[in-house]
Amino acid sequence: MPLTLTADQAHARLHELTVVDVRTPGEYASGHLPGAHNIPLDQLDRALDALRTAAGRGDLLVVCASGARSATACERLAAHGIGAATLSGGTGAWTRLGHATDRSTGTRAPWAMERQVRLAAGSLVLTGLLAGRRWSAARWGSAGVAGGLVFSALTDTCGMARILAKLPHNRPATGDLDTTLAALAG
Incomplete structure (x- = not known):
């Protein structure tokens, strides 16, 4: 898999990719790629085992708002032997091309x-x-x-x-992250 996918390339392969969104929970709640799992960048080390398992089943795509944090995440994953691609231009490029996003329901999303x-x-x-x-x-x-x-x-x-990102409204609830990690590992 290439190290970078454009929004159109990712859209065409979305059904076969495991998408990991490394933005804060507030940013994720405001709109994310369909089926994306939220693992904030500062929680990435905690998720290494689950991500390794998910990467063993298929290709990983790491996403953020612009592509900078996801590129950092891909470098960190590569250092642990986990291959992943980043979404060029991030969710900004994704939405500019008119691709659908999912939004979290039930609570008002914090600011980006x-x-x-x-x-x-x-x-x-x-x-x-x-x-x-x-x-x-x-x-x-x-x-x-x-x-x-x-x-x-x-x-x-x-x-x-x-x-x-360390403020409470930008941090995932422990149960949310545990659920995400279990879904990736399972």
């Missing part, structure tokens, strides 16, 4: 991680600037956030997203 990062970064910068009117040193906090955003763009990583 990108939106959470924009809110947190903007709030920190604004707070630093407003506080800087009284304490000039507070502006350094805004400069730090700006520097972090530049670094994030240059490296295609996001430390703020990693921190936000």
Whole structure:
């Protein structure tokens, strides 16, 4: 299997792929590929045995919003001898081509991680600037956030997203992850 599949290639093979979505539960709930299993990137190590079993039955496709986190996940899986492909362009490319997504029902989905990062970064910068009117040193906090955003763009990583992913609304319930792992292993 190629290391990267386009949205159209993945759509044509969806019936034969085991799809693993490495986004946060909130992002997953807002819309995911049909049949996708949610294993957040920070829980990947816990899922290695189940993923190894699933990969033994057929090809794995790892998905995220843009393709960056899924590429990281594929590298980590490869380091453990588990082959997987990533979805080029992520769920963004999938939905732009008009392919269907499933949405979790019953609860209101939290904001997508990108939106959470924009809110947190903007709030920190604004707070630093407003506080800087009284304490000039507070502006350094805004400069730090700006520097972090530049670094994030240059490296295609996001430390703020990693921190936000640890908030309770972005974490899977233990039972949900256990159910997913059992389905993959079974």
